[in-house]
Amino acid sequence: MARMPVAERRSILLSAAFAVISRQGVSGATTRAIVDEAGMKLASFHYAFESREELLAQLVDVVVGNQEVVLALPAEAGTDLERLLELGLLRYFEQVRENPLRERAMFELTQYSMRTPSMQGFAERQYARYRELAVASLREAADRTGCSWRVPLPELAADLVALTDGITLAWLADGDDGRARRTIAFAARALASEGVHPPAAAPTDSTSRTTLTGTTPTTRRGEAS
Amino acid sequence: MARMPVAERRSILLSAAFAVISRQGVSGATTRAIVDEAGMKLASFHYAFESREELLAQLVDVVVGNQEVVLALPAEAGTDLERLLELGLLRYFEQVRENPLRERAMFELTQYSMRTPSMQGFAERQYARYRELAVASLREAADRTGCSWRVPLPELAADLVALTDGITLAWLADGDDGRARRTIAFAARALASEGVHPPAAAPTDSTSRTTLTGTTPTTRRGEAS
DNA sequence: ACGCAACTGGGTCAGATGACCCACTCCATC
DNA sequence: GATGGAGTGGGTCATCTGACCCAGTTGCGT
Structure with a gap:
């Protein structure tokens, strides 16, 4: 009007x-x-x-541009890597729970674009974006806990995206909160086991493992393997 | 005609x-x-x-009735649990690769049923079926390698389903075989780490860890985490 | 051979849908 | 306060779609 x-x-x-x-x-x-x-x-x-x-x-x-979360790290400093990841995943899950329709619409659009010739590439871009966000979150999680990753970050990001997708899809299908949370615990465990623990132990490498104040040490590692 | x-x-x-x-x-x-x-x-x-x-x-x-694979265990005896799971996942992935349209149709039907009131429950049944199949596969994998699971089998089955779903969805979106295989390796690692190793070590429990011929020992355990 | 019910062909019908059109009405600017 | 164009309203049109119908045909049991 x-x-x-x-x-x-x-x-x-x-x-x-x-x-x-x-x-x-x-x-x-x-x-x-x-x-x-x-x-x-x-x-x-x-x-x-x-x-x-x-x-x-x-x-x-x-x-695609507005997509924001794959892992929503909490503001407070978590204790260890696994717990931090779990909290992040739980926060993501809460967002899904609050707005299941949104997630459904996302899947719907992805599938639509996958079978629409003129939109080829959208699904690809979407997943690239997911992984990009996952990379950022995982890097931050490692930084915050002073850990580093044993595998290339982009690879781990793909694992995280697969897990969140699977968890989301299953929850949309059956709405079982408990199961989703248990799978999240598993996911956190699985991801955290790809991280190298922080406690001031023997520095495994020649690099002088500096401070772990939570900001600077970029924890870039393992770009091979 | x-x-x-x-x-x-x-x-x-x-x-x-x-x-x-x-x-x-x-x-x-x-x-x-x-x-x-x-x-x-x-x-x-x-x-x-x-x-x-x-x-x-x-x-x-x-x-739903015809659904058959979540993890396609190879016939040959695998070496260890992780490798066996990885081979099973890779075989599943090959099936997806051979027939991507089938998978797309499955996701399509799931979503359709999720938003069709008269078909409420289908998505739920579908995922229940997936998990059922996953339970069977995981139990067999443990039996074959003489392992047992540290967590309740149904729970682990949900984890496996989430992983395969996530892997499948990502592959359908971007068709990146390498990435899918790397995520599969991660999934195998993650799942295997929920298993208790086989070598004739100290029996952790009072139960007399019997033979590991691959058939009888049901490896039911940890129903209470 | 025969009857009849299972099955087929070629239609109709109402409603939904994407696209589009054009006369009209504001409102900002001069 | 005139005016031109941005924006609106209420249509039309061709096509698609699900449902349905009924006169015909054809194979099977008898």
Whole structure:
């Protein structure tokens, strides 16, 4: 109803589309359903976007850009690496629990793009982004606990992404909180066992294992193997 | 064209529907697309099934029943637990690689059922089935290597399912074989570290850890973590 | 051979859907 | 306060879709 710049209208439509998709799936996100969700008239849709497909393509872009969590590390200093990872995963899980529809919509969009020729590459980009975020989180977790990783970080990031995906999917399917939390404990254990423990023991390498104040020591390691 | 009993017609239509879904998604599996795939006329569809929805429901049942692999243990006796698990996961992965469309269709059906009220419970049953299969595979893997599990088997099965799901999903998204194999190695390591090693060492418990011929010792343990 | 019920073909129908159109109405600017 | 274009409303149109129908055919048991 109200007059508004195209940009804002587009953005509202994108949000509305995401909302509809999370409830009805991509195929349920018809132009009419979307404008209805947005409280607009059908004509406004084609004023803002060339076509439904164009909106979907843009939505996919926005969504990849906005993706933020794979592992949500808590602010407080955790005790050891495993516990820190577990807390991070639990926090991620809480986000999923709070907003399951969001996750469903993400899976929905991924699958849609996987079988839409013109969107080839989106799924790839999405997972690249997930791993990128995972790398950052894992690096931070190691830094904070003064650990370092035995395997290349990007590789471990892929493991983390696989675990969170699997945990999320299973939880969306059966909603079993307890199981999800137990799997998270397993995931934390598994990931932490790829880390080298911090206690001021024998420095395994020639590098002079400096302070462990939590900021500087980048803990880059094992880029081979 | 040919005359055939309803049962066979139904089964052909179900296969055709699965094929269409793997290519076009559930929403692309219109009655027309399905009968086209099956080489039938539209009327035959409604002769065999009440409605499209009924076909979809039956498909979902069939598919859950046919589900077979989560971990495909090789026939030859593996060396140690980790290696055996890795080989099993690699074999599973080969199956996925050979038939990616099948996996896509499975995810598609899962998501469809998750947001279809009348099919609530399918996703749940599907994951229950996965875990059931995983339990069997893990038990066999332990038996074969004379190991036992430190955590309850059903719990470990959930971990395995999460891992295979995550690995499969990531591979479907980016098709990176190397990464999938590296994540599989990680998964094998992680799972194996929940097993108790076989070598004739000190029996940790009072139970008289009997033979390890690979059949009888059920290796049930830790039902209480 | 014959009857009849299982099965098929080629249609119809109503509703949904994406795309699009054009007369109208605001509002900012001059 | 005139005016031009950004934005809106209420349609239309072709196509797709699920459901359904009914006159015909064909194979099987008798």
